[in-house]
Amino acid sequence: MAITSVNLTDPVTNLVTGINTLGTDLGDRATLFDNSLNLVQAINEINVKVANTDSANVISLVQANSMDSSEVLNLLQRDSAQTSLLSNFIKDSARGIGLDSSTGKFFLVAGGIDSGNLKPGIINAAKITNLTIPNGKIANNTLTSSKFSSAVTLLIKDSAGTTLKTIRSPGS
Amino acid sequence: MAFVRPLYNDGNDLREMSLAQVGQLQERAVYAYGSNPSALLTVVGSGGSLSSMTDTRMQAGSSTTDATNFDTAGETPNISQATPVVFDKINQANSSVSTPTDTNNKLYPVYYDGTDIRAMSATDVFDTFINAAIDTLVDGNDRGGTFRIHNATSLSSNTLIDASPVFTDTRANTSAYAAGSIPETLDQPFDVENYYLFRTNQTAAVSITQPLQITSSNDLQTYPLANLDAMFLAELRHHTVNTSGSRITYSINGTGANRGTGMVDTRLDGSGNYQQRFVNANDYRTQEFPNGSPQTINTYFLKITRS
Numbered sequence: 001m002a003i004t005s006v007n008l009t010d011p012v013t014n015l016v017t018g019i020n021t022l023g024t025d026l027g028d029r030a031t032l033f034d035n036s037l038n039l040v041q042a043i044n045e046i047n048v049k050v051a052n053t054d055s056a057n058v059i060s061l062v063q064a065n066s067m068d069s070s071e072v073l074n075l076l077q078r079d080s081a082q083t084s085l086l087s088n089f090i091k092d093s094a095r096g097i098g099l100d101s102s103t104g105k106f107f108l109v110a111g112g113i114d115s116g117n118l119k120p121g122i123i124n125a126a127k128i129t130n131l132t133i134p135n136g137k138i139a140n141n142t143l144t145s146s147k148f149s150s151a152v153t154l155l156i157k158d159s160a161g162t163t164l165k166t167i168r169s170p171g172s
Numbered sequence: 173m174a175f176v177r178p179l180y181n182d183g184n185d186l187r188e189m190s191l192a193q194v195g196q197l198q199e200r201a202v203y204a205y206g207s208n209p210s211a212l213l214t215v216v217g218s219g220g221s222l223s224s225m226t227d228t229r230m231q232a233g234s235s236t237t238d239a240t241n242f243d244t245a246g247e248t249p250n251i252s253q254a255t256p257v258v259f260d261k262i263n264q265a266n267s268s269v270s271t272p273t274d275t276n277n278k279l280y281p282v283y284y285d286g287t288d289i290r291a292m293s294a295t296d297v298f299d300t301f302i303n304a305a306i307d308t309l310v311d312g313n314d315r316g317g318t319f320r321i322h323n324a325t326s327l328s329s330n331t332l333i334d335a336s337p338v339f340t341d342t343r344a345n346t347s348a349y350a351a352g353s354i355p356e357t358l359d360q361p362f363d364v365e366n367y368y369l370f371r372t373n374q375t376a377a378v379s380i381t382q383p384l385q386i387t388s389s390n391d392l393q394t395y396p397l398a399n400l401d402a403m404f405l406a407e408l409r410h411h412t413v414n415t416s417g418s419r420i421t422y423s424i425n426g427t428g429a430n431r432g433t434g435m436v437d438t439r440l441d442g443s444g445n446y447q448q449r450f451v452n453a454n455d456y457r458t459q460e461f462p463n464g465s466p467q468t469i470n471t472y473f474l475k476i477t478r479s
Contacts, residue, residue, distance in 0.1 A: 155288040156390060158277035159296070163288075164390040 175299045176292060178281040178383035181394060188284060189381060194300065199378040201305035201404035206316020206374030210267040210409035211420035213319040215334035215369050220263035223424040225472040227257040230344045230440050235355035235459035245446040248458040253439075254359045259339045262369060262474070264422050266413040272406040279403065281383035281395055291386050294407075298415075302407050306418050309408075310476045312429025316374040319422060320432030321367050321474045330370035337366035339435040339472060344462035346440070351447035354459045364466075367435045369474075412478075421479045428477025435472040440464040 004025070006018040029035055032042055089106075091099040096112025099105070145151045150171030155163045177188040178197070189197075213222075233249035272294070274280065280292035292300065309315045314329065321339075325332055342361040349356045385395040412420040421428070442464025449457040 156282070156386060156392065157288050157290040158386065159274060159280060159291040159293040160277045161290070162277065164278070164386060 174296065176283040176285075176296050178283050178292070178300070179289065179392075180381050180383050186284075186289070186384065186392075189383065193381045195304075196378055196380040197383070197404075198301050198304040198308065200380045200401070201301050201408055202308050202315055203375055203378050204401040204404040205305065205309060205408040205412070206372070207401075208405060208409065209317030209371075210269050210413045211318075211422070212265055212267060213333065213369060213371075213422055214263050214265055215261050215336055215338055216263045218260055220260045222260070222262040222264060222422060222474075223426070224258045224260035225339050225424060225435060225437070226470070227259065227340060227342055227437050228439050228469055229254050229342050229359075229361050230442075230462035231359040231361075232344075232349060232356055232462060233444060233460040234358065235457055238456040238458075239454045240456070242448045242450075242456045243458045245444075245458075245460070248446060248460055251442075251444040251460050251462050254344075254361070257340070257342070261336070261338045262422070262424070266419075267409065269409045269413050271410055271414070272403075276388075278386035278390075281385055281400075282392065289392070297403075297407055298411065301404065302411050303418070305404075305408060306412060306420070306478050309412070310420060310428060310478050312431060312476065314372040314375075316372055318420070318431065318476060319369060319371050319474065321435060322370050323365050323367050323433050325368055327370050329373050329375075331373055333369040333371055335368075338369050339367040341365045341367075341436055341438055343438055343466055344440055346445070346461065346463060349445070349447075349459075349461035351449050351459075354447060354449040354457045356459060356461065364438055365436065367433065370432070416479075418478050421477055423475045423477070424472050426475045426477065427479075428475040430473040431476050432474060435474075436468050437470040437472070438466040439469045441467040 004018050004021045006015045026039065029039065034042070034045075037045065086101070086104050089099055089101075089104060091097060091106075093109065093112065095117050096109045096114070098107050098109045098112070100107065145153075145168035148168065148170040152169050152171045154167040154169070156165040156167070157163050177190075177194060179186045180189055180193070181187075214220075230251050231254040233251045236243040236248050272279075274294055277293075278291040280294070280297050282289050282291050283296070284290075309318055314320065319333070320330065322330065325335060341364040343364050345360050345362040348360040348362075380400075382394045382397060382400060384392045385399075387393050411418045422431070440462050442462065444460035445463035446458065446460050449459075451457060
């Protein structure tokens with residue numbers, strides 16, 4: 001778009017048109033935030049705001065635009081569908097994890113953790129209560145004399161000295 | 173190889189037997205032998221293997237006859253010893269017994285050798301049980317399966333082998349001789365005593381602590397009583413007839429212990445009872461009859477020993 005201009009030789013109508021065009025391009029002064037200012041003063045006011053960037057001003061600016069805790073909680077408790085985020089938490093029974101919906105707390109379900117949720121080889125002696133492993137928990141044909149304390153070996157021999165049977169026992 | 177102490181189950185543990193318990197087993201072996209002994213005596217008509225015994229007695233002297241007067245005692249033949257009667261009716265005829273077989277080397281009770289539990293060998297069994305049992309069998313007491321002499325045809329806890337006596341003691345029957353009967357038969361004896369052969373019955377079973385034995389599956393079990401008796405019997409039957417030094421041997425007055433009543437040969441000790449008989453004036457008879465008190469000439473004992 002060309003810059004509006006009026007030549008000396010132009011008729012008055014051109015002058016009227018040109019002035020109106022300038023008015024349109026400049027806008028209505030009455031619509032400025034502070035309509036007591038003229039256009040130059042408004043531009044200068046903006047320049048002052050742009051140049052005003054020290055820390056106090058930034059902090060003041062941030063604080064002026066921050067959210068309080070209730071506002072944050074309110075934000076967290078709402079998803080995009082404006083439902084409570086808490087209502088979106090779910091328990092995972094397969095892994096023994098339950099949910100107290102009233103408090104939003106997850107917890108381990110009693111008896112809910114199965115062997116699949118345990119890392120192999122992580123249960124050590126400290127995690128097993130003394131004298132609690134029953135016979136039924138020991139697989140058949142697995143104990144060997146190497147597990148005996150002070151193992152004692154007793155042989156049953158025939159009269160020729162040939163060993164017929166070997167018996168091993170803990171020595172104490 | 174040696175005397176060992178068998179193991180038994182004391183209700184909780186395996187335990188070595190005390191000497192007293194081993195002694196009970198030795199007595200049990202003696203008991204078992206009584207059921208079927210192998211060292212046997214029989215009564216035969218004659219020619220038995222045991223030494224003979226002789227029964228002697230006196231008989232009257234020959235009578236005299238004189239037409240004028242009685243012969244004096246010096247002229248009358250003296251009494252004399254009748255022909256001895258020989259008794260050789262006891263015969264030892266042992267059973268034929270094979271050596272027991274230690275099947276799989278675990279027939280016998282087990283013992284602790286200081287390291288292991290081990291089945292006894294046949295030698296261990298002999299040293300531990302059989303040797304002592306044989307000593308008991310030949311100690312002269314009434315042990316089941318051994319033989320003895322008795323002077324009657326019945327004896328408690330014993331079985332008569334034969335109704336025929338193995339020895340008879342005879343003596344001259346002085347009451348059978350009479351002057352009025354001259355000439356008397358020279359030899360007029362009577363039986364003083366008959367002696368018979370008996371076998372002592374199996375004695376009462378001895379209570380024992382049963383030892384342990386290795387089973388066919390090589391476990392330990394309490395030795396079944398019947399099997400234990402059978403084992404002891406087999407061992408004793410074998411050793412008492414086959415093993416030198418352990419054979420049960422009977423004899424008459426040999427070595428060893430007496431078995432039962434002594435068989436006594438008695439004889440009158442008088443020098444003769446001179447008697448006269450006047451038949452008529454042409455017949456004067458004299459004869460000497462046996463007289464005196466009975467004296468023991470010999471005593472025969474059935475002896476038992478191990479050899």
